[in-house]
Each structure stands twice: as structure tokens, then as C-alpha cells.
Amino acid sequence: MSTDRNPNGAAANGTSDLISRNYIKWNGPGVEKTPPGEEEDIRAVANMINKIQAAQLNHHRHCYGGTHARTQGLVKGELIVGDLPPHLAQSMFANPGKYPVVLRYSTEPGDPALDDRIPQPRGLGMKIFHVAGEMFDEGKSFDTQDIEFNSTPALDLADAKTTKEIIDLRIKYGGNQKELYQHLEARKDTLLQKARDEVRNTHIESTRMYSQTAYRFGDYVAKYCLVPSSETQKKLYDEEVDPNSHPDNILSDWLQKYYADNDAEYLWQFQLCEDLEDQPVEYAGKAWDSEKYPWQTVARIVIPKQDSFIPARKTFWEDHMRLDPWHGLKSLQPLGGANRLRKVVYPASSAFRRKMNGRPEVHITSIDQIPDGGYVTGV
Template identity: 70%
Template sequence: MPTIKSYGVNTRNYIRWDAQAVEKVPPNENEDIQAVADMINTIQKTHYNTTRHMYSGTHPRTQGLVKGKLIVGDLPPHLAQTELFSKPGEFPIAMRYSTETADPGIDDRIPQPRGLGMKVFNVQGEMFDSGKDFPTQDIEFNSTPAIELADAKTTKEIFQIRLKYGGDKKELYKQLEARDDTDLQKARDEVRNTHLESIRQYSQTAYRFVDYVVKYSLVPSSETQKKLYEEQVNPEIHTNHVLSDWLKEFFSKNDAEYLFQVPICENLEDQPVEYAGKEWDAEKYPWQTVAKVVIPKQDSMIPARKTFWEDHIRLDPWHGLKSFQPLESTNRLRRGVYLASIALRHKMNGRKEINVTSIDQIPDGGDVEA
């Protein structure tokens, strides 16, 4: 298998992103992706019939929106990859905290994966067509290191089960327990329900890193954030919006800091790319820091900012640098599904997509134009 000799923690052999074995598109994947897009639209319509507002098909519940910066230092050659990390610098960022499940009204007291979306501004480089006129890089995170929607085929199967049995948890679990990946499928309901500022966030899927392949993670690094990990949600005493309340209280008094880290792919059996349901072993393939994220004190739930993001913004990992290309089946699925989701959302809400080119376009207060 083609490799590149490089120097990380030790001398290591990293796999090239374009090696033949990295991506293997299975037959009928496009049909699976279209089936998932149709089911996502069905889920959106179901919630629209209740709320009379169209939300995104995933991560519809906004927990908070903040602004800050991504800070890149002087990195060794094997980490100084993509236009984001190739040289020291700072980039303005906007980040949205969310809950993954498709229900926009889900109770914060129910354990579920939590998401974080980051839009990085002033990024220069060769972009994919959908973002070629906009100097931004979209980056997605999730609070679980592996995703149960591990490829397009699995995603289609799971969404079929959820649509049919989503209202009957006993029958839903019966269907999931009949699967070989039952532990992975049920893990989303067993996550630790704690303060959003204490949660480590993961890419779950793999990405090109110029010559290499990486996943990435955002690690809370301030002592204040680390201590909050012990603060778990208690359904008996907390409200159904406790996570947003905790986030707002935190940012009213504290800055937040994160380390942006990557492990680099060396072994496709241990670190599969096409299947996103397996966590890469951090003991064998260490996380290496490529940047720091700093979020200053601020109001994390400005109504105008929330409305603007939910009504006009699309966060999509295919909106960005070719040198940071999303890899594998789940990311290929996202390319089609996200477009279908946002097209229906904008149509039903009578809104248009706004491709922001400056962080100043994201409101800090005041009114939002339709």
C-alpha cells in the first residue's frame, strides 16, 4: 500500500489520501443516498406539520451560537497541511452548538449526541464548486467518536427502521437488537448528558489532509471547562432547556478554549475510512494538536443570530477546501442529503440561502431581514 514517510510523535508511515484502498464506492450507493434524502425530507415534513416551521433534517435544535477565532501556530511539516494549517495565523470563526436528533423540540434532559458546527472565515485556497466564491471552510463535529450511520447503506436501513418504529421504542429496540451492529446503534441513547462546554467533539468521518488522511477532534482545554464534565443533567431537577441555560451562563462569565487535534491514518484495518462506525485507537494512533480555538465571553443565545443561522445558513463539509476533502460513504451521503434538506427548508419557510463571506454578516443583535 502506498505510504508517505513522515515524522510525528515518532517516525511513522502515513497512508496517502488517494491510495487505491482508501475509498471504495460500493454499487448502488447513489440510490441509497437518494433514498435517505427522501426520508430526511419526510421527517422534516412531519415536524413541519406540528410546528408550522421547516427545520433542518438533522441537528435542528440550536443550543447556542458564538463567535471566536481559530489560532494556528508554527507546525512541523507533517501537520502543516491544508491552507488552514500550513502557516501561523488566525481565522475568525462562528460556532453553533446543537442536538443531533431530528426533533427540534427534544427535551435537553434526554441523553443524545450533541453537535457542533464551525464556519471558518478568511480561508484562501482551491475550493469545491459549491463554495468556490466564498472564502470559508465548514467543519462539523459530534460528541460521539463513531457514528451509527456508518455508511450510506447502513443509513438507509436505520432511517427505514426509525420512520416505521420511531414512535414505539420497544419495537424500535427490537429491530435494532436484531442487527449485528446493535451496540453501535443503541449507543446514541446512552451518551453522558453533561455540560456542552465540557464535551469533546469529533469529526466521526475521515478527511483529506493534503497528502494524508485524518479525523479531527475539538478538546475542551481550560480548567473551568474540564471541571464542568462532572455536572450531569438530572431529569428530576433540571428544565427541558437546561443545556442552553448552562451554556448561556458559562459564556456570560467565562472564555472557552479548545485544542484542535488530528490523528493521521496509518492502517486501514485499524483506522477504516469507508466505515465510520469504528473509533480510531488513540493509543496506537495519537491525537496531535494543529490549532487552538478561543471563544471570548458573550451572549450565546442572541435571537437575531439564532434566527439568521437557522433560516439562511447552510453548514456543509463540502463547502470548503479541496485539500480538506471529505472522504468515505457517510460524507458522500452528506453531499446529497444536505442539499435536499436545505432546499426544502428554504422553500417551505420562504427564505433564501445566504453564503456569508465575513463573520460580520452573522448578527450580534438587532433584527434579521427576511
């Protein structure tokens, strides 16, 4: 995991050499290699996540997701796909079109009360509506595609084994950073693990967001990112959180003030895999070199000004919804060990949350089902 950098550079999109490159096929040899013991590691992680949720339940008297528990804002917008060259006209991007989307900004750890002034990775989850194509079995009854982003390009929980080891350390020593760091410094991936505490704490609306893990992209393998592209968003990049003067909810406050007066726009870019040694799929702890493997724009996301912190939206999402990259198109299949872990851990986390809160999970099929105000009713 590297610290955030200025996200406002343009992608080298549409040049002839990008069209003619030899991209790795998603089902080619060596793309996925399941290591021994992975199933046991994944089951252990699911239990650990439930343990974290139980601890937060005891503290807050309400159960949240095991990660990304703190909602910073929720907004509705539109995804716009234009004409693309053949290597980018993949999956749901094969034809021009427009799709309603809802986006949730969050902070990564599992504590919903985590102070915004503490530097940590930020997240962005996106649900796309009315998507056509063959879906995975669990999500085949609702035509939505779930997408996840994080503000760091590499994932510290890089595979199932690493995830089990790191979460175990966080549970044991998370309340004592000095002792936690002593254990992290004994690891070979020390810099990766400590980088989450060194991220640049800036306005979320100016922050570039990454998939971190690899996904099928139609015929190919890719990672993806969201790039803030309006001039107003870009100017906010220099605005950092001041722990001495800002309140503990500054990120939510900044988002709400931004969307009260401004539209937002993102470029959705994909980075295609060409070399499995240099662009590992199974190990998500390495960012793919964007100089060698450029980001290429496939769509725009446009978000009109609105209230980004409507209580009914927040409650509906947290109590009844979940985002899961295994809910969606087979042509956007999650790849690699970190994503195989999510296939087990996410449902386990959701089931525990619903049970403890006495709230049913709701699989919505229309953006209109997400409240724009008032009270959460009829669920």
C-alpha cells in the first residue's frame, strides 16, 4: 500500500499502442493459483471479523459491518458509457449507455465512531442499476453490479494468509500502536502494513479511489480506479485535515458542504494486465506500474449537487444493504485470493449484522428504493 498521491493526471487513452497490446486473458494459465490452506485461513478470518463486529456491538449497542463501518456520505448519480475501442468495449461497457448509480463514501476500519482526524484509508462503494448480462447465482434475481474502491492502490490484506495474520495482530494489539508496530516490524511487508497510518488525510471528494484487487474485464484481467475530474474537485486536493482545528466529523462535513453547492464528476479508468509476474493477481499488495500499464478511461460518473448526508439514506444502507463484488456480472468476476476471501467473509459479516440488529437484508432493484428523506419505512 502506498500513500495517496495527486490523482489529477490524465490517462493515456485511445492511442494505437494501447489498442494493439497483448493483454492477458482472464481464464488464461496462471491467472489464479489457490494456495494450500486458503479455505482454513478464510474461515478463520470470517470468525475474526464477527469478533470485531461483536466488540463494536458491545460498545455502540448496534452492529455494523466488519470494515468500512463509518459512513461519510451517500449520493446518487449517473454512469455514462460512450463508444470505446474493442479492447475497452468489454462486459457492461460493450455498448454506449447510461446507468443510475448510488455511491457511499466511508472510512475503512470497523469502528463507526473513528475520528476523521485520524489518517486512515477511505472507501467508496458503488451500486449500478439495470445492468444486463449473465449474473452470478447469488445475485441473479437483481440486475445490479456492486463495485468497491479504496483510497490506496495496494491492499495490505493482500491474500487470505496475510489477512488472517494481520487481523489477528490488530485484535490483540490494535489498542496499543507501539506494541502493534513491534510485531509489524518483524514482518517482511512492514512498509505495506504501516502505510495505512500514513495516508494523506484530505478531502474525500478530491481523492483518487482504486479497486486494489484484480477483476475480470470481459475477455481480459484489469484493476480499476475512479479519478475526480472536475476542476472544483481537483482544487480540493490541497485541503488537508488539521487535527488541531477541525472537528472529528470534518470529512462528512466537507462532503456535505461540497455537494450542497457543486456537481461532481469522475473518470472510471481500467488498467489491463499484460504480465502476471509484474502485475500479480493473487497478491494484492503490489500496485501495478501505471507508467508501464496506463490507466484507460471507459466511462464517466456524474453526480448532481444534493444533500450527501440524509439520515434515512444512511440508516437504510447500514441496516439493510451490503455491497459485495460477487453480486454482479460474471464478466466482471472478482479474481485472486483477496476476492475469494470476500466471497465468504462478506456474507458472514452481513448475516451477523442482520441477526444482531434484527434487520432483514434488502436487495434493491431500483435507485428509487434508496430514501431521499423522511423515514425508513416498509422494510
